[in-house]
Amino acid sequence: MKNFLKGLLLGTLLVGTMSTSQAQLQLNGAGSTFDYPIFSKWFDTYNKMTGIEINYASIGSGGGIHQITEGTVDFGASDAPLTPEQMGDFNKAQGSDIVHIPIIMGGVAITYNLPSVGQGIKLDGTTLADIYLGKITKWNDPRIVKLNKDKNLPDKAILVAHRSEGSGTTFIFSSYLSKVSPEWSKQCGTSIAINWPVGIGAKGTEGVAGVIAQTEGAIGYIELAYAKQNNLPYCLIKNQSGNFIEVNFNTVSAAAAGASAHMPNDLRAVITNSPGKNSYPICGFSWVVIPKDIKNREHAEALVKFLKWAVTKGQADATSLYYAPLPKPVQKLDLEKLNAITSNGNKL
Amino acid sequence: MEIVNDKGSLAKNQEYLNGSNGKKTSPFLKKILGKKNLGDVIFERLTLLFAVLVFLLVLFMGWEMYSNSLLSINKFGWKFLITTTWDPYSETFGALPMIFGTIVSSLLALIIAVPLGLSVAVFLSELAPAWLEKPFSFLTELLAAIPSVIYGLWGIFVLVPWLRNVVEPFLQKEFPNSPLFQGAPYGYDMLAAGVILSIMVLPIISSISRDVIKSVPDTLREAAYALGATKWEVTKIVFSNARSGILGAIILGFGRALGETMAVVMVIGNRPQITASILNPATTIAGTLANEFSEATSDLYLSAIIELGLILFVITIIINIFARLLVWGTERKWK
Secondary structure, rough: HHHHHEEEEEEEHHHHHHHHOOOEEEEEEEOOOHHHHHHHHHHHHHHHHHOOEEEOOOOOOOHHHHHHHOOOOEEEOOOOOHHHHHHHHHHHHHOOOOEEEEEEEEEEEEEEEOOOOOOOOOOHHHHHHHHOOOOOEEEEOOOHHHHOOOOOOOOOEEEEEEOOOHHHHHHHHHHHHHHHHHHHHHHHHOOOOOOOEEEEEOHHHHHHHHHHOOOOOOEEEEEEEHHHHHHOOEEEEEOOOOEEEOOHHHHHHHHHHHHHOOOOOOOOOOOOOOOOOOOOOOOEEEEEEEEEEEHHHHHHHHHHHHHHHHHHHHHHHHHHOOOOOOOOHHHHHHHHHHHHEEEOOOOO | OOOOHHHHHHHHHHHHHHHHOOOOOOOOHHHHHHOHHHHHHHHHHHHHHHHHHHHHHHHHHHHHHHHHHHHHHHHHHHHHOOOOOEOOOEEEEEOOHHHHHHHHHHHHHHHHHOOOOOOOOHHHHOOHHHHHHHHHHHHHHHHHOHHHHHHHHHHHHHHHHHHHHHHHHHHHHOOOHHHOOOOOOOOOOOOHHHHHHHHHHHHHHHHHHEEEEEEEEHHHHHHHHHHOOHHHHOOOHHHHHHHHHHHHHHHHHHHHHHHOOOOHHHHHHOOOOOOOOOOOOOOOOOHHHHHOOOOOOOHHHHHHHHHHHHHHHHHHHHHHHHHHHHHHHHHOOOO
């Protein structure tokens, strides 16, 4: 028995030294749960290509921002851009600016349960906002009827459903309502979590979808991916050009392309309600956040190389996982940002 | 074995136990050990250390929550406990709707679970034949082994539709003017949370009550039967003697209901509001923690959530201590 234990110990030590001598580079990230499915796909593919291992803890955007600020991970991922205050905190803690890299896009579908009506109810921004403010409470409200003359809307109470937990989807949705409704902007604002005037909170996309599926008359916002996978009916939303737009990968990418013309310098663009004939108005970026100056050169090089791959070739994986890919102009902006990353002041 | 009763052989015996077998122990060790065995002392100290560690862990958790919620405590003070707005966007935080939801949903659970749980306990301890008692108590206790999230799923797919289509319309028809049953019945509400919780606390209430009732000495029962008491009368006598222990069981169930998270989040509708109607959505402290902790980005927001945790921590500790004291009280009475 003793010999066996000795052997075991020796073996472990040997394996230990062997694996350190082959020192595989490991990168660590943390943050958004929304990004997690595509990240795991990317990390797996990239590991097979290059041997670089990337670990990701999907602990939520807030956690990701905290971890990168404390310097415990190589990159963070967030569904909402950092506030100026958070960027200040980061600068104080790490002595470097933080860089936002739009990494993937998400669209938000407005889905509902009205079996007698079927697919494609049309809504505009203010009507949607007033439903979520509790000012429109019936499906046959004159304002909804006016937009849907071809449909026979029932005299049914509207049950508003929303996410109960903080979520990037909520951030995108509330930012859209804030842009189209001054009242929403004043009362509820744009945030990952909202003090909802009406409705029921359900946990996760599947929770919201569950409430809607079970309750006739319910309306809710869910990720594009989920609506498509489950063939849920969704609303056509009126965009800035006055067209009623269906949510899909093309209309979401069109929105990003429309917005890319006036992207702010730091790429912290909230692109809801963006201009463009075919732009779907309720969609947004998810960001990877990294320091502008990374101390460990080896990590900096590997990370930047990976991100360059992710924002270009990696985007091909987006649609199969029901994300919307970044449009070309945004990819170009990302690459410019990544080329400017330094390590201890030196170019990579 | 021969009984050792003279001092000489006792000492010899002790020496043998010490494993010294004639070898001299150092005077220093002897001084610490006294007449105890070295292994025993190490064992004792080690277990003591671990016991103290657990206690320190609780203190440390309390301290950690306190220090992490200082930001919110300093900003809102005691007003945190009575403010009804929970708005992450404007960063106004008040815990009252969560405290209200936590306590009301747990009380609702007790209203349903106490009569059921006590009936089960009395049946199992007083009335059931032996061959029925074992499988029945096993089955009730099995309820406690089902993971919370399974209750939640069952809630979404079975309980909520049933409440929405059957129970709630019935309540509204029978009591049209009661403030308890106002509002549109969607099934995701305080009532659903109460019903789910009642099933989850049932095994706690019934199994502890059963043990407490069983600890009432048989002499009492025999005396009562001898005087010609009926089963019902005997049960009443046993009950009145086990009263405080049963109360303890109920409060322990209450404590469990207060902290229950996942199942509640899935059916309560998650809305921080205070209404008289149990057909309206509400939220609980534990539910808010589970929902909002991971995506809370600002420091004040995070701090307010941790303060919520601290409040729950204090409430459950007080309630559990109270319940334990009651249970111990009854058990000691009969020993």
